[in-house]
Amino acid sequence: MGLDIKSENGTAIALLTGEIDHHTAKPIRSELDRFIITMQPELLALDFTGITFMDSSGIGLIMGRSKLLKECGGRLEVHNPQPYIRRVLKLSGIEKIVKVR
Amino acid sequence: MEIINQIKFSMPSLSVNESAARAVVSSFLIQADPTVEELSDIRTAVSEAVTNAIVHGYRGTTGTIEIVVRLLADRQVYVRVKDQGCGIPDIERAMEPMFTTAPEEERSGLGFSVMSSFMDKLSVKSKVGRGTTVVMRKRLGADGD
Numbered sequence: 001m002g003l004d005i006k007s008e009n010g011t012a013i014a015l016l017t018g019e020i021d022h023h024t025a026k027p028i029r030s031e032l033d034r035f036i037i038t039m040q041p042e043l044l045a046l047d048f049t050g051i052t053f054m055d056s057s058g059i060g061l062i063m064g065r066s067k068l069l070k071e072c073g074g075r076l077e078v079h080n081p082q083p084y085i086r087r088v089l090k091l092s093g094i095e096k097i098v099k100v101r
Numbered sequence: 102m103e104i105i106n107q108i109k110f111s112m113p114s115l116s117v118n119e120s121a122a123r124a125v126v127s128s129f130l131i132q133a134d135p136t137v138e139e140l141s142d143i144r145t146a147v148s149e150a151v152t153n154a155i156v157h158g159y160r161g162t163t164g165t166i167e168i169v170v171r172l173l174a175d176r177q178v179y180v181r182v183k184d185q186g187c188g189i190p191d192i193e194r195a196m197e198p199m200f201t202t203a204p205e206e207e208r209s210g211l212g213f214s215v216m217s218s219f220m221d222k223l224s225v226k227s228k229v230g231r232g233t234t235v236v237m238r239k240r241l242g243a244d245g246d
Contacts, residue, residue, distance in 0.1 A: 060207035
């Protein structure tokens with residue numbers, strides 16, 4: 001599991017790679033939260049191009065970060081999920097809360 | 102139904118084994134030549150069932166999770182995930198979308214919803230203090246060969 005965050009002028013892109021499950025979600029969650037709290041970005045985009053698997057643990061991860069960002073005055077987006085990951089997103093109805101591009 | 106092939110394995114309920122369980126199931130099913138989507142559906146459903154056993158069944162303890170995958174006649178895939186953990190007191194409630202007993206761990210409460218929509222059939226049997234057995238079936242489309 002990899003995470004690389006690039007930030008410029010209040011907009012941040014977090015490039016995630018690997019598989020998101022209950023095991024891998026924990027370290028990503030802590031790292032993203034540390035970034036959100038210290039940098040307070042207006043927009044944080046989770047780039048899913050390199051994510052090859054995600055179960056419902058990913059939904060919890062997205063919802064939790066979205067909530068934290070909102071509290072900090074920012075917003076979350078999810079970019080470039082693979083079609084089979086899009087199906088999990090759709091099933092959860094998360095697209096009503098978080099923009100998926 | 103006639104069993105064409107099967108694999109049975111067990112592992113301790115450590116979260117690091119979630120990906121191992123998916124990998125074993127995937128490599129076993131490759132022989133049936135599933136589509137990328139079918140394989141991804143089954144992998145996701147297995148991941149949900151195994152995670153439930155780890156997070157809920159054996160909460161705060163470590164026990165054994167047993168997984169059986171069968172390839173049946175007519176391209177049916179049978180998956181059984183069994184734990185001997187604490188069991189589910191109210192299965193109906195546990196299966197409600199967004200219901201979770203572990204919000205502090207950011208569990209979304211969608212595990213059973215994912216299993217039932219990504220597989221054709223889902224059955225859950227549980228006894229408090231004895232454990233939970235999840236059985237899922239999915240019929241693969243026509244062989245690509």
